[in-house]
Structures are given as C-alpha cells and as structure tokens.
Amino acid sequence: MGAYEELMAFQRVTEALAQVSGRLGWDQETVMPRGAARQRGEEMAAMEEVLHARRTDPRIGDWLAAIDEAALDDTARANLRLIRRSWERATRVPAALATEIARVTSLAQGIWAEARREDDFARFAPTLETVVRLKREEAAALADGGDLYDALLEDYEPETSAAEIAALFDAMRPRLVALRERILGLERTPPALSGHFDEAGQMQLSREMAEAFGYDFSRGRIDKAVHPFSSGSGDDVRITTRTVTHDPFNCIYSTIHEVGHAAYEQNIAPEHHLTPVGRGVSMGVHESQSRSYENQLGRSRAFTGWLYGRMRALWGDFGVADADASYAIVNRVVPGFIRTEADEVHYNLHIFLRFDLERALIAGRLEVADLPEAWNARFREDFGVAVDRPSHGVLQDVHWSVGLFGYFPTYALGNVYAGCLMAALRRDVPDLDAHLARGDTRPATAWMAEHLQRFGGLRTPRETIRHATGAEPSEAPLLDYLEAKFGELYGL
Template sequence: MSAQQALHERLFDINALNSAVTVLDWDQQTYMPAGGAEARGEHASRLTRMAHELFVSDETRTLLEKATAAAAPDSVDAAVCRVTQRNLDLATKLPAELVARRSKLSTQAHEDWVKARKANDFKTFSPILTQMVDIARETADCIGYTDHVYDALTDQFEEGATKASWDAMFDSIRDPLVSLVKEIQSAPNHPDNRFMFGEWSPAEQSKFTEELVQAIGFDFKRGRQDTAPHPFCTNFSIGDVRLTTRYQDYLGASIFGSLHEAGHGMYEQGSPMEWDRLPIAGGVSLGVHESQSRLWENIVGRSLPFWQHFLPRLEAVFPELRAGQVNDFYRAINKVERSLIRVEADEVTYNLHIMIRYELECAMLTGELAVKDLPEAWNAKYEAYLGLTPPTDADGCLQDVHWSMGALGYFPTYSMGNILSYQIWDALKADIPNADELMANGHFAEILEWLRSKIYQHGSRYTPKELITQATGKPMDASHYLNGITAKYRAIYSL
C-alpha cells in the first residue's frame, strides 16, 4: 500500500465517523422526535470525540508526513495533504473533551432554540446560548489569535479571514448600499407583491420546487429535499446530498429557499467521484459556497429570463396565483423593502442584516454584550440599520439557527457570497454571452457546466483566493456586486 493509500484509508475511517454525526444532525433537524434530543446529543458527542481522537493521533500525523513527502508538487495528492495538514493543525489545538462537550451542547442548544422560537421566549434559550458563546471563546483561546478573538473562529469557515478583513469588506459596501436603499425608497412606483401571499398547498410547493431545482441541474438520483424549521443543505457523500426548504404564506419562501439550497447542493455534487470521502471534496469555503447558493437563488432565480420560462408552469400549479404579466412578477419578486427576516430579505438590504449579526456576535465574544441583553441590542441595531423594531424575539434574535450550533464567525461569509456571486456571473457571461437566452428557453446545462469546470470540480484543491482568481481573473472585487445590483434595481424602479 502506498503512502497516499494508507493516508486515504485513515481519512476514510475518520470520514465515516463524521458522516454518521452528519446523518444524526440531518435527522434531528428534519424527523427526530423532540424526546430524542438527550440521547442524540450523547451519540453525536461520542462519535465526534472518536473521530477527533483518531484524527489527532500520532499514527495519523505519521501517515500524513509520509504521504506529503511522496506527493508530487501541485498534484491532487499534494492538495489532499495540504488540506489535511490545515485541518490537523486546527484539530490538534482542541482538546477531545472540548470537542465532545461542544457537540453535545450544540445538540441540546438546537432543541432549546426550536422551542424558544416557537414559544417566542428568548429567556429560556439565553442560558444555553451563554454556554455556547463561552465555548466559542474557549475554542478561540485554544486555537490562538493575535488581534481579535473573532479571528480564530472565522478562519474555520473562511481560510485566511479575520475581523479586519471582514471590516474592510463591509466598509466597501455599506455606504453604497445605504445610498441605494434610500434612492429606492424615494422611487414613486413600487412593485406590488401581495399576490405572492396566501394559503399555498405544501404538497404542490414541494412538487414545484423539486421540479424547479431538478431543471437547473440538481441530481435527485444523488439527493433529496425535505423540510426543516430553518432551510439548510448537507451531504453524507458526493452521492448523497440533502436539501431542505420550508413552506409559508409567502410563496417565494419555498421557491427561493429551494433554489438557494440547490446551489449549495449542486456544488457538493460537482466534485469528482474519485474524491469522495476525501477532505478536498465539496466546497472550498463557506464564502465560495454561499456564492453559489446566492447565484442560483438571486442572479438566476430572480431574473426575468428565468421566469419567462417558469411562470407559466407556476401558474399551472397554482391557478389561484394572479401574477399578471411576467414583468410584473419579476418586479414583485425583486421588491426592495426593509424587513425583519434575513432569509426573506431582498438583495439590496440583505447585507445589512448580516452586518447586524456580525456586530452583535463580535460584541458577545468580547463580553461587551451580555447574552441576556441580546434582544434589546438586536432591536436597537434593527432600528438603526433598517428603521424597524421586531415585535417579537421570534422575528428578532431567535430567527437564525447558527448561534445554537455554535457557529460564531460564520455570518460574514454570506456577504462574501453575495459579492462573489456577481463577480463569478460576470466571468460566466463573458464566456456565455447568451446566458439570458438560454435561461429563457429553460436551458441550464451550459451554465451549470461552466460552474462545474471553473469551480465545482476543483473542490478544495486550491485555496479560496486561488480558486476565485483562476475562475474570474482576479481576487474578490466588490465592484461587480455593487455595479450589478445598482443597475438591476435602478432599472426595476425606473431610477
């Protein structure tokens, strides 16, 4: 057995344990009865500890050293070793006890969040969220950082990211976005989207959204779609990718939620099958991952050509939908309005929602903001950024699942994804200038193939910055995003 094969066998063992935890987590968010939470937390904790101990063992390190020495420069083998080394360096800093404790607590925190959100009762969630923030600080201390506690946490989600880099990113888009929102608010003619609200059959929504994501390229032979309180995408292998969505009185919630998660799913399905169960399979980072969900949801899914093709089908499934002309529908699904719910926010205001969460989690991590005071701080931020005050905590600080999972440091990757989505789309349009015509005719294969060839098939072979530079010709550049949404929404609002 070669050095690479020996390393792969060890990585397959670790992957099997981690995938088992992922299956348990998916089930918890979709089908598990509430009474299973305590045992589920114990199962996940033990499996996570076993995977961690196997990964950080001396034997794994020896296997990695031998494989690294044998790998040809710039080869797939070298990429496997590089990613494994980065993951191992991080894992080695975390005690097995901390990893197991964090896993067990996050399982219970998710259940507490679901109950608190349903009951609109932040006080019942506050104690365990306080523990999750404490564990995040403990994790950051173990990893180590120079400038800010946030740096240690956010680097786990986006390689090389720091609080300073996120601050610079937000500074580059904040003023133009605020200015555009004000410009749109003063427009005399706003779209009417009231026809999108009603009592829509969940069964018909399921049927239509599955038809939609299959049409753009999600492979249901290697995936499925279910429902969850908070939509997400996960995978157990390249051949088993799970989407979730949710059904509400706003018809767009399921449509755009499904398109969003399908963007994640197609990225996961796009790695070479021979990479399955290796750490280079799947998305290279959460920011790049989010660029694909936002590209398919917003740039493709909220485009006029897309609905020139799909609106007749939507009206056939929901004959009670009175959308009017396709231009009216297009304007309605792109209506810009200050709102409370992040996942339902329009493209223009969405990043303001992210900035709020980013500022609040930074404050919680430094201790500047006590967790018990989060609702008041949340409401104050929403009033300052969007001129709105949530009437309930369920529509406020309890709306997102992330902090119950311990995912502090995650939120800025959403804004990075928004920015990258337009940069990637501009590069795609340069190579496929008739992309709009293809969409209007229901043809998405060429678009998907471009994304596969430029992004999906490379997995984590390259770093995020290297991948984006190769795909678009330069590192992340917010001008594509700002120019794109400014042109789009000035046209929609006749500005």
C-alpha cells in the same frame, strides 16, 4: 504504502464516517420518528466520539511528519493542507473543553428556542454568556496567540481574517444603505401574492426546478423539512424544501437555493470523493453557489418569465397578470426584521450587523447583557426602524446558541463571490438570458461546474474564486448588479 497513502487510507474511512454522521442528521430532520429523539442524541454523540478520536489520532501527526511534500502533486498537497489544518485544530482544543462546548450548546439550543417563543432575552442571556465564554476559550486554544475571532472564522471560511472581511463589508455598506433608501423613498407598495397553492403542485414544481438547475436525482432526493438544507457529498447529496400554502415562491426558491449547494457537492470530480478535497471548500464559496442559483439566475427577469409560464400551466390564472408582475413579486424590496426573509438589497445589511456584534462579543468589547441594546441601535441605524421585540431582533437566529461564531459573515461573502462569478459568467456566456428565458440553465450550471464546482477544496476559497473568474474577489460586481437590477425594476 508510503506515509501519504497510509494517511489517505485512514482519512478515507474518516470521510466515509463523516458522511454517515451527516446522513443521520438528514434522517433526523426528514424521516425520524419523533419518539426517537433521545436515542438519536446518543447515536450522534457516539459518532462524534469516533470522529473526534480519528481526527486527533496521533498517527496523523506521525504521517504528516514522514511525508515528503515536495514529491506530491497539487491534489495531494491540497489534501495534506486540509488534513493538517483539521488535525492541528482538533488537537489544540482540550478534550474536556470540546465535550463541555458540545454539552452546553446542545442544551442552549432548546433554551434559545424557548426564549424566542417567549420573547424573553433574559431567559437566554445566562446561557449565551456561557457559550460566549466557552467559545472564547476555544478560540484562545485555537488562535495560538493570534486573533480570537479569526481563529473561529477559520472553521467556516479558512484563510481570510476578520479585518479583511470588515474592510469588505465597510466598503459595501454605504452603497447598500443608499440603494435601500432610494427604493424605500419611492414609498411604493410592492405587489404581493395571494391565493392557495396546493402542496402537490408545489412539490412537482420543486422537482422541475431542481431538474432545470441540473440536480442529479440519481444521486440525491428531495424531501420536506421545517428548515430547508442540503446534506452529503459525492454520490449521495440530498436536499429538502418546504411548502407554504399561500406562497409557492418560498418552496421554489428554497429548492433552487439548496440545489446550488447540492450541485457544488455533486459536481466535484469523482476522483476527489471521500477525500478532504472532495467537499465544498468553504461556507462562503458554498453560499456563492446557492445564492447565485437562487438570485442571480433564479430571480432574473429571463428565468422568472419562464417560471411564470410553468406556474400558469400548473395553476391557471393565479392572480398575477403577467411575467413582469411575477418578476416584481419575487424581487420585492421591503424592510423587515428577519434575515431569512430579506430581499437581495437588505440581506447583507443583516449580516454586517451580526458580524460586528459577534466580533465585539468574542473580543470582549461587548457584554451579552448589552447585546439587545447594541442590536436595536444598529438596526435602527441601518434599517431605519426600531425592533419591536426580541424575537424580531437579537433572538431570531439559532447560530449563537449552538456556538456558530464566525459563521454569519460567510453569507455575505457568498453574495460577494456570487457577484464576481456571475459577472464572469455573463462575460463568457453573452446570450445567457436567451437560455434562461427558455428555462435552460445549462450554460450557467455547466460554466459553474467547469470553472469552480469540480475542483472542490483544491484551492483556498479566494483562489477558487480567482481561478473561476480570472480576477481578485471584490464587492464591486455584486453592488453593480444590485444597483442595475433594482434600479431598472424600481425605475430609479
């Protein structure tokens, strides 16, 4: 065996162990007995110890040095690039710091949850200060003299920079603010749903939607969880959803969103399974899949028309007059404090706010003590209303408590990428709506599999989008789409 083959054999075992660790997370959120929590913490820590030892194994350095890269094909070079990045990052962070971050963030999540419940930022502030300090230290170790925030961003969206993202977001913000102001200026109360929708029916519809979007049940399953997620790669990619009695759309669109993530992982070419290339390339590209499945496809007029028929068949008259009314309900634009409940028009504004604040925190331009005020001021500016309590503002997201700095921008990047992909898809499949109106997503999902999903991490995130669409990623298609869709819906 050559050095490359030896490295890949070693890496394959690491990838398999990472799958096991991920499945343990799935188990915890779906089927684990509640009394097992403490023991599970030790089991997860044991897996992390093993994985960390493998990711920093000195033999990786020897293999990397011994490999003649010129002799490799594209796939091998991509694997090598991903392994090298992972190894360099893992070895740069001192073990004591990594352990301290793991320890602090595992406690911080509980403290954050309590502070949110009590609506008391002061209770969380000292912990958040520690997390920010540790993440700055980690960033400094990773950055090697470069930008601290960029170093953290690399974990979620490699090969971009905060400056690039800031330029993108700055270009988007005025048009989004303008769009929301035009809609809200109408002072129209959007229609809403009322009634009771049985859980069994919702779960049945959830399975139907998953099938409609090409989720492969022979290599996955749907369960219920408090916060829906997708988990796993290759031949074992599981999703979760939730049910809310008065709002079946919550279950339906949670499912479609997670199917977008899962389809990406399921459709990566089998020869990449259990290799670094065999996973979605970045959080942004991942989110482009979940968001385009959920929004551009799932909330389209054509698809919601078909969905309305399925809901009528299941629940009879459920208080919504026709398909148009249903379309209006799933696309209602309402100002709200909570990111996860935001509509397509507001969503990115939530992200921009978080991105700017977390960047300032990591750069040291903003102190944790000043964070609530900065949040509230910015919220008033972009959303036109005052935050009424911390749990509706700075305390609403779990991310910072668990040290996820650099993660938020990938949500908006995903929307931007989704905009690019859908423009290309609609160009290539002009009669897409005719298919969607019959509940047939295959032309869309097949296009996504063929042009993007099957390649996994073969290319960088930007190259992945460029390869799929034939163009440089840009915010224009997303903004055009939003203005057209909501302009038509609201008669602007």
